Amino acid sequence: MEEDLTSVRVSGMQFAYDGQPPLFVEFNLKISPGSRCLLVGSNGSGKTTLLKILAGKHYGCGDLSYLGGSWSKTVGSAGEIPLQGDFSAEHMIFGVEGIDPVRREKLIELLDIDLQWRMHKVSDGQRRRVQICMGLLHPFQVLLLDEVTVDLDVVARLDLLDFFKEECELRGATIVYATHIFDGLETWATDLAVHPTWRDKED
Structure with missing residues (x-):
């Protein structure tokens, strides 16, 4: 029997917010270990919602699985810890x-x-650096990123992308990254996820 090397698998997912048209209908996604997958789409097309579903914050009608265990033990995120005190x-x-x-x-x-x-005195970029650091302290199997580098300068952004690439290549980690900033990502990404409706909404 051939071994299934899928790191993230979504099958037949359907999801809609109350009173809104569905964002996902029979949505499928399959990502292999070690992949650096970009989510491509315009604002409002559902990229952040998909990341929340993958993180277990929303529940779609379909199958969601991760290599190595449940999402709570497998999935990490970076840049989401509030730091204002x-x-x-x-x-x-x-x-x-x-x-x-x-x-x-x-x-x-x-x-x-x-x-x-001091977290109540730093700039947005400095606060973002601390948030990212805290989110990456524990090694991850699957990392979900939503515009995580938006407040970073160019050098810090490129250094962080190199770190993510190293994590994937050396540990077989998987990254799902939603972003509108594509500078430096041409050779960084290994996969693109483009939902048909995301493509339709692009300018």
């Missing part, structure tokens, strides 16, 4: 338990984080 970057990053210190230091250096930053 009067506390330091060090307090937040070092407050996460069960972390490989080598991985933590690598991320701090990669994202050029000053551990003395």
Whole structure:
């Protein structure tokens, strides 16, 4: 029997918000381990909704499975942790338990984080760096990203994309990345997911 090397599989999914036309009808998606998959589509076409479904925040009518276990043990995200209070970057990053210190230091250096930053005083870009760092502290099997680099400068963005590529190539991790910023992604991505309605809504 041939081994199924699918990392993410969605079969026959249907989803609509109350009172709205369906965003997904018989939607299928299959992504292999080690893939860096871009979600392509215009605003309002359902990319963020799909990421939320994959993260278990919405439930579509269809089959959703991950290689290696349920979504709660498999899927990670980055950039979604709210950081607005009067506390330091060090307090937040070092407050996460069960972390490989080598991985933590690598991320701090990669994202050029000053551990003395106060979260209520930093810029949006600096806050985003800390959010991304915290989201990546635990190694992931599947990583869901929604415009995660939007507040980063060009250098930080390229460094982060290199880190993601390394995670996929060395650990067989899988990334599903929704973005409108395609600079530097021409050779980075291995797959594109383009829903027919997303294509229809493009200018």
